[in-house]
Amino acid sequence: MREKKLKEETELFFAYLRQNGLKKTNQKDLILEIFLNTEGHLSVEDLYALVKKRDKKIGIVTVFRTLKSLTACGIAREIALGDGLTRFEHSYHHPHHHHIVCAECHKVIEFVSPELERVQDEIVRNYHFRPLRHRLQIYGICADCREHRPVPEARGYDSEKVFARDALKMAMRMKTRAIEFYRSAAARNQDAAGRAILENIVKVQEKHLADLRSDLDDLMEKGKGLEGAPMFLHFDLRELEDMIPEASSLETGQALKLGPKAVLELAQKLAQKASDYFKNFADKFHETQGRRVFIRFAEEEIGNYQKVSARADEPQSASHPN
Amino acid sequence: MREKKLKEETELFFAYLRQNGLKKTNQKDLILEIFLNTEGHLSVEDLYALVKKRDKKIGIVTVFRTLKSLTACGIAREIALGDGLTRFEHSYHHPHHHHIVCAECHKVIEFVSPELERVQDEIVRNYHFRPLRHRLQIYGICADCREHRPVPEARGYDSEKVFARDALKMAMRMKTRAIEFYRSAAARNQDAAGRAILENIVKVQEKHLADLRSDLDDLMEKGKGLEGAPMFLHFDLRELEDMIPEASSLETGQALKLGPKAVLELAQKLAQKASDYFKNFADKFHETQGRRVFIRFAEEEIGNYQKVSARADEPQSASHPN
């Protein structure tokens, strides 16, 4: 897994060198290797120190020059955390994000917030700018420092995996809410045929939720230490809640009576909404594991609806199949 | 006006010097004066060039040192716009804000967005950080550059005044929406006494709107060139719209019948909501003209309600007073 990724990035670098008539050297190889195997936010000096351990006679200028190439081909990304040093972080398959820096212990939290991006986009458009890029740094005091707890040793997480973890968690939360909605709607529905479809939807959704959970378990299994990683994808629960209504909102004073057609329409609308939402989410990110989670989820939502809809078209008797 | 502000800032600087056992010199005076009279985002070199015009033998070190003092006492604020230079902008009575920078012509738009701040606050809290400060820089291409229009000469606006202008505009927009709401509610209301109160509310609100407009006119009169200044306070219309409902939402299928008591309750709720919203807004800013607009508006909302409410308590016949 890790090896595969390293290889991909190495390939990318060599391709970049080839395309620009640049030469492959041991120094570049070593600098790339050490950069890729070190998570976190390295200054040139930091990386130089690490590189020097393996090759005493390498010069810091070469580190500067190599980092410039790595930035140009998208493997590294320059960041400024406010201490006057240019720092570098992994860029390849690592989504754009922002930083919260503890002013005391200099711990750095990385996060991405689609809501924040949305608000920014609106503002930029309002001023008739075409947005190119943006940077947000937030400085604060972390809970550990505030409570005078010992500062935990800095850990670099694989943000690719953390992002995938959070994407799965987000999908699961949406699924859980949808299940609650359909279950409650089924219980309230006075129309027997409509109720049967709602119950079928609940089953399909539960299967989907179980699949998501098993994906998450696999991921956590493979990526040891992932449990400790802070949330990377900051998702706004209110957006989810807005998307899937309370089942009680279906009732308009009278008893709920949703026939098969109404139920299918409702289910299609919700599936489409969720699918669009996740597709839109995916568009915000470049090729990453988290993005793939979103795309798959969007497709599965539509697939789930089709399953339910196909089943509803079967003869009425088919309420206990197989 | 301008002189008064300059004097205030000068006083503040001298007080700072006194309190720190530092000495007043011609060089410091000159640097302060030129800084205060120059809007925009000055680098040390920029300011040095301006200062040198007036005093050939001043040294750049003195500019560095004086800017440090000005920053310490809150007259100047360091900013980084991504070009590697430390730039300085006015800080005294100038609210915290963010920057949108055109990557082509380097035009800078300053803006503040309460919604953005809210989202950020939520995120920071979510990671258990106590927020200290944050910086957001957005890079993009401005409309002028995109359409290959000549770049208008850079203009420095007095952001204190621009902020006040936008605060007034925001208040007026809210007021306009409220008037629409009450007018429409009056037209729909079948209850005569309730309608009379609604009509009175409309009158009071129209008076308030006229006052706001006259404040805005005064401001624009005094601050020539303010028309051209881009919006500084970026307010989200949806928040306003959420706050004041559509009058049609009052109807629940049947004809609208709101008695005096119901109308007063409604008016009080809305006035309180608007007042709280603006108070909360004001809390986000340090002592500025814009902040005072918010506070005054918040108080006037409550005052308006009291006027309406007192009037409603008069004998019923009092529908054509004086």
Add this chain to the structure above:
DNA sequence: ATGAGTGCAAATACTTTGCATGACT
């Protein structure tokens, strides 16, 4: 008169450039 302020030059910190030598294709 005391002590901070000033302006010069020198130092510092980070980064880039020039150049002779060495390494890749």
Add this chain to the structure above:
DNA sequence: AGTCATGCAAAGTATTTGCACTCAT
């Protein structure tokens, strides 16, 4: 063989510090 890369030293940029002299309190 030719060209790019490397590592050294040197230069560059933004800012700070040391110091002798000046000026404000």
